[in-house]
Amino acid sequence: MNLGISGKRALVTGGSRGMGRACAAALAAEGAEVFIVARKLPVLENAAAEIAAATGAKVVAVQGDITTPEGRAAALAACPSPDILINNGDGEPPGDFREWDRARWITALDRMMLAPIEMIRLTVDGMMDRRFGRVVNIVSRSVKIPQLELGLSNGARSGLVGFCAGLARQTIAKGVTINNILPGIVASDAQRDHVQGLVEMTGRPFDDIWAERSRRNPAGRYGEPDEIGAYAAFLCSGKAGFITGQSLLIDGGEYPGTY
Numbered sequence: 001m002n003l004g005i006s007g008k009r010a011l012v013t014g015g016s017r018g019m020g021r022a023c024a025a026a027l028a029a030e031g032a033e034v035f036i037v038a039r040k041l042p043v044l045e046n047a048a049a050e051i052a053a054a055t056g057a058k059v060v061a062v063q064g065d066i067t068t069p070e071g072r073a074a075a076l077a078a079c080p081s082p083d084i085l086i087n088n089g090d091g092e093p094p095g096d097f098r099e100w101d102r103a104r105w106i107t108a109l110d111r112m113m114l115a116p117i118e119m120i121r122l123t124v125d126g127m128m129d130r131r132f133g134r135v136v137n138i139v140s141r142s143v144k145i146p147q148l149e150l151g152l153s154n155g156a157r158s159g160l161v162g163f164c165a166g167l168a169r170q171t172i173a174k175g176v177t178i179n180n181i182l183p184g185i186v187a188s189d190a191q192r193d194h195v196q197g198l199v200e201m202t203g204r205p206f207d208d209i210w211a212e213r214s215r216r217n218p219a220g221r222y223g224e225p226d227e228i229g230a231y232a233a234f235l236c237s238g239k240a241g242f243i244t245g246q247s248l249l250i251d252g253g254e255y256p257g258t259y
């Protein structure tokens, strides 16, 4: 299937590792010009070089922290008028809500709600003027299945999804769709960090928790970042112009409901 996005400009925040990198690679493979943003330079530059070598696409590395105004400005200086925006970044480790004071909540909101909303605010009018735009937020299944130890994610990510639910119905008439991908367990650095957090909370061995999470999934395994990248590329394609305001699980069937 030709996704029809050759030559489009794609800005991928959190694009140097894991699912963000996989989204960047899938978009580059479809001929998009890709701009990837992350904080740590060597990993970022390696990712850009490897994606460019594998796809032949133009891939630009932009160093910046997307939770700061300076980081967002650097991203938009490199790619002032993106056609595609993948909003991705850090989550928060598991913990006990009794230990989360206001400052902790503000950090979580910056990471999982306010930075992506700000990126949308800064790009969506241009997309509408050009009559094409795709925004995909990499969120979490936590907005559909509250994960007991991930209250910061349950709360902050629900704010992003709730905001986008309204906006997505205002932008689609101008060719701009906004959707959320809700990953379940995906084998990546963030998943390993999460399991390490559970090790610290429970005292159980890492390998036991890792294997148990995989066994508990109906697919009997973790998802691969490339599987999320392919889904995101489809949502960013010319074929997906009638899909908006959706929160789409990709979790090996672990969400237990029928709908």
Ligand SMILES: NC(=O)c1ccc[n+]([C@@H]2O[C@H](COP(=O)([O-])OP(=O)(O)OC[C@H]3O[C@@H](n4cnc5c(N)ncnc54)[C@H](OP(=O)(O)O)[C@@H]3O)[C@@H](O)[C@H]2O)c1
Pocket (backbone or CB within 6 Å): 013, 014, 015, 016, 017, 018, 019, 020, 021, 037, 038, 039, 040, 041, 043, 064, 065, 066, 067, 071, 088, 089, 090, 091, 092, 138, 139, 140, 141, 182, 183, 184, 185, 186, 187, 188, 189, 190, 191
């Ligand atoms: N893996 C899972 O199973 C899973 C499931 C549900 C939800 N999620 C969520 O999905 C998102 C992506 O997960 P992942 O597993 O792909 O993560 P990952 O492998 O840890 O990669 C995160 C990427 O985001 C970048 N990043 C983080 N904070 C940033 C910031 N402030 N500014 C710019 N770049 C930033 C990182 O690079 P630098 O560190 O160099 O900045 C890296 O490129 C996270 O929010 C995670 O919580 C993950």
